[in-house]
Amino acid sequence: MPTEGVTGANKGIGYEIVKALCQRYNGHVYLTARNAIKGNAAACKLRKLGLYPIFHQLDIGDEESIKKFRDYITKHEGGIDLLFNNAGVSFNECTQAYAKEAENVINVNYFGTLHAVEILGPILRYGARIINTSSFFGHLSNIPSSSLRNRLAARSLTVDGLCHLMNEYLSDVRNGVHVTKGWGDSPYTVSKVGVAALTIVLQRMFDNDPEKRQISVNSVHPGYTQTDLTGNMGTYTAEEGARSALFAGLDAEGLRGQFVWDNLAIIDWYAATPPKSF
Structure with a gap:
């Protein structure tokens, strides 16, 4: 039986991904969340x-939590076919503890996603797909330097x-030189x-590993979506915001290491400017 896992899925885009998977996919869909009551x-x-x-x-911020999920899936399912790394946090601009808040954003959004792939990687099945939720701000051109x-x-x-670059950024934040070093003033942007x-x-x-070259991994920009992350402001509903992830996970063929935009276009991450968001 095919198995799909969605992180950060108790609300917003993650919830809508789970909902669509249950409607469209013949398999076991795992809704995961850090908070068990809300999940x-x-x-x-x-x-x-x-x-x-x-x-x-x-909780993707806790490696032991990821390992427990891996062990459960190994025992009950044998492996994963689709992994949606959707969990993430925004930056609280009102906080006075800038460096601490920046560290939390990088640790969850970047290192949490990395640890989920590293720990769950050994149980990804042949032809598995990984979909990472990035953002408009995840386009390379958003880094000033x-x-x-x-x-x-x-x-x-x-x-x-x-990882060295992400830790270098955090060091620059702690030293108060991240803007002058060319990172910009948004930990969320750097994380994405x-x-x-x-x-x-x-x-x-x-691609360079004979045992894993059938696995694909792509990132997506959901668009400006009405979720807690945006203060429920946005152009899209959460259901609409799930479209790019579902496209990359279920519909698109042959995508490998690509960035899917909110209009489902495959965009150039290296371009001098990001495309418009629809």
Whole structure:
């Protein structure tokens, strides 16, 4: 039986991805969330609609939590066919603890996504698809420094090298020099650029591994969506915001290391400017 897992799925885009998977996909759909009460409530809400996701607690900011999910899936399902890395946090601009808040955003959005792929990677089945939720702000052009952009875009970049860059950013934040160093003033932007860069680096790794070259990994921009992350402001409903992830996970063929925009176009992550968002 095919198995799909969606992180950060108790509300918003993640919830709508689970809902659509239950409607369209013949398999076991795992709705995961950091908060067990909220996750179970979301699963119950879907069951009232005649849909039957399986809830499992998962906090991508906690490696032990990811390992518990991996062990459960290994025992009960044997593997994963679709992994939607949707969990993420925004940056609280009102906080006075800028450096601490920036560290949380990078740790969850970038390192949490990385750890989910690393820990769940061994149980990805042949032909599995990974879909990483990035953002409009995840386009490379949103990093002001051309030197940093070149380092992020380097064809020789490895996971270790990318992690070094993310930690370098956090060090610059702690020292109060991140803006002058050319990172910009948005930890959320840096985290989502990191996710998009990670997507490309991971695909390169998979392509060079005979045992994993059938696995694809792509990132998506949901669009300006009405969720808690945007203060419920936005052009799209959460259901509409799930379209790009579902397209990459279910509909598109042959995508490998690509960035799917909110209009379902495949865009050039390296371009000098991002395309317009619809």
